[in-house]
Amino acid sequence: MKTTIEKTFTVRQPLEKVWSYLSDPAKVVPCVPGAQLTEQVDARHYRGTVSLKVGPVSASYKGEITIETLDHETHTIKLVGRGLDARGKGSASMTMQGQARALDDNTTEITNRIEISVTGMLAQFGSRLIEDVSSRLFDQFTECFESLLSGEAPEEAGQALSAGSLIKEGIKSVAGRFFGKKEGNE
Amino acid sequence: MEAEVRTPPTICGMGHRMKRKEDARFLFGKGRYVDDIKLPGMLYMDIVRSPFAHARIKSINAERALAMDGVVAVITGKDLEKYNLHWMPTLMGDTQMVLPTDRVMYQAQEVAAVIATDRYIAADAVEAIEVEYEPLEPVIDPFRALEPDAPVLRTDKGKTDNHIWHWEVGDREATERAFQEADVVVKQQIYIPRIHVASIETCGCIADYDPVEGKLTVYMTTQAPHVVRTALAMVAGHVGLSEEKIRVISPDIGGGFGGKVPIYPGYVIAIAASVLLGKPVKWIEDRSENLQADSFARDYHITAELAATKEGKITALRIKTLADHGYTDAAANPSKFPAGLFSICTGSYDIKHAFVEVDAVYTNKPPGGIAYRCSFRVTEAVHAIERMVDVLAQKLGMDPAELRFKNFIQPDQFPYKSALGWEYDSGNYPAALRKAMDLIGYEELRREQAERRARGELMGIGISSFTEIVGAGPSRHFDILGIKMFDSCELRIHPTGKAIARFGTKSQGQGHETTYAQIIAEELGIPAEHVQVEEGDTDTAPYGLGTYASRSTPTAGAAAAMAARKVREKARKIAAYLLEVSEEDLEWEPGVFRVKGAPDKSVTIQDIALAAYTNHPPGMEAGLEAVHYYDPPNLTFPFGSYICVVDIDKGTGQVKIRRFVAVDDCGHVINPMIVEGQIHGGLTMGFAPAMMEELVYDEEGNILTGSFMDYLLPTAVETPRWETARTVTPSPHHPLGAKGVGESATVGAPAAIVNAVVDALSPYGVTHIDIPITPYKVWKILHEKGVV
Numbered sequence: 001m002k003t004t005i006e007k008t009f010t011v012r013q014p015l016e017k018v019w020s021y022l023s024d025p026a027k028v029v030p031c032v033p034g035a036q037l038t039e040q041v042d043a044r045h046y047r048g049t050v051s052l053k054v055g056p057v058s059a060s061y062k063g064e065i066t067i068e069t070l071d072h073e074t075h076t077i078k079l080v081g082r083g084l085d086a087r088g089k090g091s092a093s094m095t096m097q098g099q100a101r102a103l104d105d106n107t108t109e110i111t112n113r114i115e116i117s118v119t120g121m122l123a124q125f126g127s128r129l130i131e132d133v134s135s136r137l138f139d140q141f142t143e144c145f146e147s148l149l150s151g152e153a154p155e156e157a158g159q160a161l162s163a164g165s166l167i168k169e170g171i172k173s174v175a176g177r178f179f180g181k182k183e184g185n186e
Numbered sequence: 187m188e189a190e191v192r193t194p195p196t197i198c199g200m201g202h203r204m205k206r207k208e209d210a211r212f213l214f215g216k217g218r219y220v221d222d223i224k225l226p227g228m229l230y231m232d233i234v235r236s237p238f239a240h241a242r243i244k245s246i247n248a249e250r251a252l253a254m255d256g257v258v259a260v261i262t263g264k265d266l267e268k269y270n271l272h273w274m275p276t277l278m279g280d281t282q283m284v285l286p287t288d289r290v291m292y293q294a295q296e297v298a299a300v301i302a303t304d305r306y307i308a309a310d311a312v313e314a315i316e317v318e319y320e321p322l323e324p325v326i327d328p329f330r331a332l333e334p335d336a337p338v339l340r341t342d343k344g345k346t347d348n349h350i351w352h353w354e355v356g357d358r359e360a361t362e363r364a365f366q367e368a369d370v371v372v373k374q375q376i377y378i379p380r381i382h383v384a385s386i387e388t389c390g391c392i393a394d395y396d397p398v399e400g401k402l403t404v405y406m407t408t409q410a411p412h413v414v415r416t417a418l419a420m421v422a423g424h425v426g427l428s429e430e431k432i433r434v435i436s437p438d439i440g441g442g443f444g445g446k447v448p449i450y451p452g453y454v455i456a457i458a459a460s461v462l463l464g465k466p467v468k469w470i471e472d473r474s475e476n477l478q479a480d481s482f483a484r485d486y487h488i489t490a491e492l493a494a495t496k497e498g499k500i501t502a503l504r505i506k507t508l509a510d511h512g513y514t515d516a517a518a519n520p521s522k523f524p525a526g527l528f529s530i531c532t533g534s535y536d537i538k539h540a541f542v543e544v545d546a547v548y549t550n551k552p553p554g555g556i557a558y559r560c561s562f563r564v565t566e567a568v569h570a571i572e573r574m575v576d577v578l579a580q581k582l583g584m585d586p587a588e589l590r591f592k593n594f595i596q597p598d599q600f601p602y603k604s605a606l607g608w609e610y611d612s613g614n615y616p617a618a619l620r621k622a623m624d625l626i627g628y629e630e631l632r633r634e635q636a637e638r639r640a641r642g643e644l645m646g647i648g649i650s651s652f653t654e655i656v657g658a659g660p661s662r663h664f665d666i667l668g669i670k671m672f673d674s675c676e677l678r679i680h681p682t683g684k685a686i687a688r689f690g691t692k693s694q695g696q697g698h699e700t701t702y703a704q705i706i707a708e709e710l711g712i713p714a715e716h717v718q719v720e721e722g723d724t725d726t727a728p729y730g731l732g733t734y735a736s737r738s739t740p741t742a743g744a745a746a747a748m749a750a751r752k753v754r755e756k757a758r759k760i761a762a763y764l765l766e767v768s769e770e771d772l773e774w775e776p777g778v779f780r781v782k783g784a785p786d787k788s789v790t791i792q793d794i795a796l797a798a799y800t801n802h803p804p805g806m807e808a809g810l811e812a813v814h815y816y817d818p819p820n821l822t823f824p825f826g827s828y829i830c831v832v833d834i835d836k837g838t839g840q841v842k843i844r845r846f847v848a849v850d851d852c853g854h855v856i857n858p859m860i861v862e863g864q865i866h867g868g869l870t871m872g873f874a875p876a877m878m879e880e881l882v883y884d885e886e887g888n889i890l891t892g893s894f895m896d897y898l899l900p901t902a903v904e905t906p907r908w909e910t911a912r913t914v915t916p917s918p919h920h921p922l923g924a925k926g927v928g929e930s931a932t933v934g935a936p937a938a939i940v941n942a943v944v945d946a947l948s949p950y951g952v953t954h955i956d957i958p959i960t961p962y963k964v965w966k967i968l969h970e971k972g973v974v
Contacts, residue, residue: 001884088317090237119321120237120293123888124474 001123003134006113009142013149015102018110019075021149022098025065028079031144033137037065044070050083050092054133057121059085061092075100090120110145114138190854192708193776198715199708200922203859207715208699217438220390220405221470228392229258231456231469232308234298234315235479236290239324239550239887240337243288243317246298251314256307260315261299261459263287269425271458277448277666278524280350280515281343282553284451284458290319291339291513292552293887294478299455301467324550324887328487328510331547339513339548348548350515355529356541356606364502364539368493372577377956378566380485380510380551380881382477383558384899385694387440389480390470391453393460400426402461403433406453409442409692410732411435413666415724417449418457420667425461436722442694443871444557447518447734448481478892481518481554482881485510486544486566492574498584500593502539503532503605505570509546509555517555518734519562520664520671526562529606530655533571534615534825535593540605550887559871559932561656561735568652572937573954576648580948585632586941587623590651591616601918608655610823611925614851614915619651619827622849625911626829639949644834644973646946650938653825656926657740661817666731672817673741674728677706677749679810681799683792684716687749690730691742692722696928697860698738702746704856705922709750710757711777711791728813736824736926739856740917745816747921752812757794760810763803764789822917822925826850828938834946836974839965841877841943843906848934851913852927853920862910865931869908872935874900876957947971 011018021027025046029037032050039047044067051060063083070077082093095115103109116134123130193199211217248260263285266272276282285296297317302308325331325339331348339348365371391406408414411434419429439446456469471480486507493502509525511517519526525544532540558565575593579586594615595602602610623629631647638645661670674690687706691698703717721727730742754774761779762769765787772779779794781787789797798810831845848865855861878898882890891897916923936957943959944952950971955963968974 001886001888001890084319084321085237086316087313088237088315088319091319091321117886119239119886119888123884123886123890124478124892 001130002115002117003131004113004115005134005138006111007138007142008109008111009146010103010107010109011146011149012106013108014106015075015100015108018100018108018149021145022100022110023070023072023077025067025079027148028145029065031141031148033140048081052122054122054129057089059089059092059122060087062086085120090118090122092119092122093117193711197707197711197713197776199704199776200854200856202704202857204700204704204714204857206697206700206860207703208693208697219387219438219440220392220407223392223405223437225392225394225466228466228468229301229303229463230305230308231459231467232300232305232312233296233452233455233475234300234312234317235475236293236295236297238290238319238321239293239326240322241290241319242322243286243290243297244320245318247316248298250316251300251311254307254311254314256303257300257311258303259301259459259463261285261301261455266458269458271422271425271454274421274449274454276514276516276553278515278517278519279521282451282514282516284454292550293889294475294552296451296455296479299459301459301463326549326551326883326885326887328508328547328549331549339550350511350546350548351524352543352545353524354541354543357539358541361502361504361539361541365491365493365504368501369496370494370578370581371491372574372581373489373491374574374577374954376488376490376570376573376954378484378486378488378569379957380482381558381875381879382480382482382881382897383441383443383445384477384897385441385443385445388471388473388476389446389450389452390468391456392466392468393457394466395460395464397464401431401433402427402457403435404453404457405435405437407439407446408434408436409439409446409694409734411692411722411724412690412729413669413731414449416669417667422457434724436692439692439694442734443559444483444518444734445480446694447556447732448516448554450480474893477897478889479552481516481556482512482552483554483556483558484566488566488570490570490574492578494578494582496582498578498582498589498592500535500537500578503537503571504540505531505542507544509544510549510551511546511555512551512553513548514553515546515555516553518557520658520666521668522663522665523562526564527655528563528567530564530608530653531567531571532604532606533568534595534613534651534653535571535575536595536599537593537605542606551883557734559868560929561654561658564654565933565936568650568654568933569937572650572652573940576941576944577953580953586649587619587628590619590649594651609820610653611820611917611919612853612915613653613823613825614913615651615825615827618825618849618851618913619649621911621913622827622829622847625849625909626831626845626847628829631831644836644946646832646834646942646944648830648832648938648940648942648945649827650934650941651827652930652934652937653823654736654930654933655821655823656736656929657818657822658735658737659821660819669731670817671731671741672815673730673737673745674813674815675742675745675749676728676813677746677753677811679712679753679795679798681796683712683795685710685712686718686720687746688727689719689721689742689745690728691733691738693733696733696738696864697857701739701856701860702743705743705746706750708776709747710754728815736928738926739924740822740920740926741816741818743856743924744818744921745814748816749812749814752814753810756810757791759806760794760797760803761789764793764797819919822853822920824850824852824925824927824930826930826934828934830938830942832939832942832946834943834964836968839961839963839968841959841961841964843939845909846906846938847909847911848931849911849913850927850930851915852930853915853917853925854923855912855914856922856924861927864928865910866908868929868931869935870900870905872932873905873939876936876939876959878958878960880958
């Protein structure tokens with residue numbers, strides 16, 4: 001099943017600095033919760049892992065990350081990752097398209113569009129949960145990336161993504177919608 | 187109308203509202219289901235399942251699992267291959283994997299099995315097994331499956347495409363001509379989605395192989411224990427399982443609805459494990475496994491056309507259907523009927539010309555094509571014709587009731603030969619529809635609807651006047667694995683005048699222990715409470731084909747009556763001996779033989795039973811018992827007319843069923859209370875797929891409705907109030923004049939609901955909505971059509 005998330009956020013940093021981070025998988029990937037780069041194959045190919053635990057399902061995807069587009073003019077990067085769960089629980093692929101744009105000399109807007117496709121146990125949770133969980137992951141990524149840019153050490157970068165809290169948040173926001181509350185308004 | 191009652195309440199024969207004998211144990215929580223059975227030394231099995239819809243298995247590493255305390259064995263396809271047990275035949279002559287050796291074909295397919303000393307250890311060990319897959323391109327859409335560049339799924343069978351079979355019936359040319367000559371033609375695509383029976387009890391078994399005696403006992407959730415025994419003997423004969431050494435016991439079953447007819451891989455793996463280990467092995471599916479891997483129902487993509495005169499006389503029906511069978515044809519139809527009894531699709535109407543064709547394809551989905559509480563694809567047929575009649579009515583601007591009356595097969599046309607070859611036994615369709623219209627106040631509702639429409643409100647009235655075809659079936663056409671579809675009763679009367687009756691069928695909640703007892707009470711005058719009914723143990727019960735397709739009353743119920751009549755004939759001889767008169771001088775009334783003209787000279791059935799063992803006539807065998815194998819001369823054709831009234835909330839798209847009147851006719855009724863219960867349950871299981879149920883897959887073959895979080899079932903909260911009534915048109919060929927009834931309501935209800943919703947939206951140009959009619963679907967239509 002596929003989920004697409006698109007988010008835009010701004011950071012108080014000049015474009016060139018932001019781009020130097022955004023265009024470097026070695027900097028981007030550790031901010032993805034549960035992700036690690038294990039090997040750089042060549043300039044555009046990397047190997048890595050993503051560990052994820054959602055409720056009772058844990059998955060550890062091992063695979064390749066490829067930089068498909070790296071455009072220093074438009075400040076656009078497209079990363080494609082594909083992985084199989086090491087213990088045969090399924091597969092996942094991700095396409096991330098990021099673009100940085102200067103709003104002024106010291107402010108940069110980052111637009112990120114991520115498409116996640118999951119097969120297997122995780123997919124069976126159904127779109128409701130996956131979307132919410134992915135959205136939370138994305139928020140964590142954004143937070144991490146911002147603190148990385150501002151020079152603070154990202155707290156949880158690279159660690160295996162924790163389970164219960166995420167699924168609980170997922171359920172909470174589903175329940176919130178169900179009862180007509182605005183998301184994040186519990 | 188209540189059925190005619192010929193016996194006093196003390197005997198409780200046909201027509202009595204006898205409380206169900208089996209309910210005491212169910213209500214006390216004392217039912218005995220497979221999972222209640224615990225055998226000494228029993229091991230537990232759990233199954234590793236595929237996360238992919240289509241993948242090559244590169245390796246299976248069970249090292250970590252085998253190292254765990256309590257893990258006894260891990261079984262893979264390679265292990266079964268050594269015994270040539272990795273594949274098995276399906277009921278439809280296709281082949282199905284027990285465990286794969288190289289490729290998986292649907293998500294949740296069995297990949298390996300763990301046997302452990304404890305259910306929880308088995309589940310943990312499943313997590314520890316590492317399977318390396320190479321994902322392959324899946325084929326999910328059945329239309330895509332037929333494209334030339336689609337991956338070919340069954341290369342193992344030497345296939346070069348994904349087409350399984352083509353089946354057609356009717357006169358193509360005559361139908362073609364009728365369409366050319368027609369004043370009016372309507373055409374509609376109708377998708378009847380993949381659904382699941384979702385019975386309360388999931389599937390499971392305990393396989394108990396005794397290595398000393400060489401005897402295998404299998405406690406199993408099956409609707410057809412005898413067929414399972416024979417199939418096991420056929421499949422596993424080469425490893426030493428011989429039919430006399432196999433005993434299949436189907437204990438209490440928590441709902442079957444067709445889902446417990448097939449032989450699933452899990453059963454076979456458990457049996458193989460028990461034979462290999464010499465210990466009992468229990469396997470019980472969890473809910474998700476049941477929903478994701480067991481046989482589905484429906485999944486028919488139908489294109490239907492009706493031809494008619496401008497006055498509304500239907501002249502021809504043409505249907506073309508694509509059937510998605512998953513990766514193997516594991517439907518549970520009679521052998522000669524790959525599309526089941528779909529050719530009942532001319533329905534309750536006198537249609538002179540009809541042509542139907544069905545093509546089946548393979549996809550990367552679970553196998554199946556079982557019934558979901560209907561007689562072999564009858565729901566698909568009924569849904570198609572009942573929808574099409576409304577589509578035609580809308581096109582002609584005619585009231586759908588009027589159009590039905592105009593086209594019904596008339597009572598004097600029975601026995602009626604349909605254009606697609608069936609001989610309908612009996613029916614009175616106009617009476618059933620008229621009764622339903624009177625009960626619901628049809629004309630008044632139409633007036634109300636006109637007023638509400640003028641105010642912009644959405645109210646709809648839908649009719650379904652269905653005809654079923656049940657009770658398979660006559661031996662000249664009907665068999666499963668070559669075994670003719672008779673059913674059986676073995677009846678023994680004890681010296682004290684009590685009885686035990688055993689049957690080849692198997693109740694899953696239908697109330698056989700009561701119904702069959704009432705039939706025997708009716709025929710012999712032995713109180714129904716003293717007739718013990720047993721089914722489901724192949725060591726004791728006579729051979730039979732089991733319970734599905736509303737066949738128990740038409741076949742085994744008839745066998746009960748016939749066996750009882752054989753007993754009565756012997757009883758008459760004994761009575762003549764005891765009363766010292768000739769047999770012709772005796773008159774029968776329930777429970778008593780009297781001498782004609784001297785009614786105080788009599789013997790009761792109890793006197794006769796005692797005499798059969800203590801004082802039987804010279805030259806006659808002792809005892810009082812009979813066996814009957816009933817081969818029905820024809821199927822039975824229950825019918826009914828349902829009317830549904832809905833109101834639609836424009837803001838939310840929510841459809842509210844305001845009233846639902848169901849008039850059923852199943853011929854003579856054995857127990858009116860049980861029949862009403864069956865109809866209530868059936869209506870709810872018709873409402874469910876109409877409004878909620880659907881197995882949804884994404885393009886990768888992930889099941890998106892793999893748990894009850896997403897696969898919606900109605901509870902008492904959502905279920906409307908049902909109003910039931912009946913007409914009685916006996917079957918002329920059934921010994922009791924009875925038909926079947928377990929499935930009528932499931933078959934007939936969805937079309938009435940859809941017709942009501944479409945009727946509500948028809949002023950805005952809506953002609954059809956595929957089930958399930960979810961609020962979101964309606965809400966989208968309301969917005970697309972500019973209603974809000």
